[in-house]
Amino acid sequence: MSGVSVQQMAGRVAELMEARLRVRGRGLAEKLRRGGRLLPRKVRRKAEFLARSAEQAGVPRLQMQLDHERIAEAYDACVRYLKPLGASARRRALLLEMVTGFATGLFVTAVLVVALLLWRGFL
Structure with missing residues (x-):
């Protein structure tokens, strides 16, 4: 899993938040800051982890430290909750x-x- 795919996952979750919860913002981190209270606690924590991982994926030195299994699990949990x-x-x-x-x-x-x-x- 590359840094681009982690950022694509975060982008997909951000799109779903905008479509389902009508939360505006530029990225996943901003949408979580504005409308994170609309998510259940477990899903919100996984979405916050996904947002942090997407930020780390933008830095080449930090890409090696990413836990790809946990990222995939967080993405699945967020999509499962947010899918229309x-x-x-x-x-x-x-x-x-x-x-x-x-x-x-x-x-x-x-x-x-x-x-x-x-x-x-x-x-």
């Missing part, structure tokens, strides 16, 4: 969200009706 959902999964999530909202509203209304009936002395 498919159309069917997006529809399913929207439907589940609508049903959950409807059920919650119905439950709250039922509890309020029972509380009102108890307060008025009908139950």
Whole structure:
């Protein structure tokens, strides 16, 4: 794995962050600084490691010190979290969200009706 491929991995993760999380910035490090809080802790740490590795890959003397297995693992974890959902999964999530909202509203209304009936002395 060369320094260019490490930088390409960081660039891909930065593109996915912009597409999925709508975080603006020049590189992965800047996007993590602006929107890193939107990522889970484990994914954020792996993305920060990937950003540091991409910076080190730009320096020829530091390329020998890179842990390529760990870089590949960090890249896989970031891409797995950030890859966009498919159309069917997006529809399913929207439907589940609508049903959950409807059920919650119905439950709250039922509890309020029972509380009102108890307060008025009908139950």
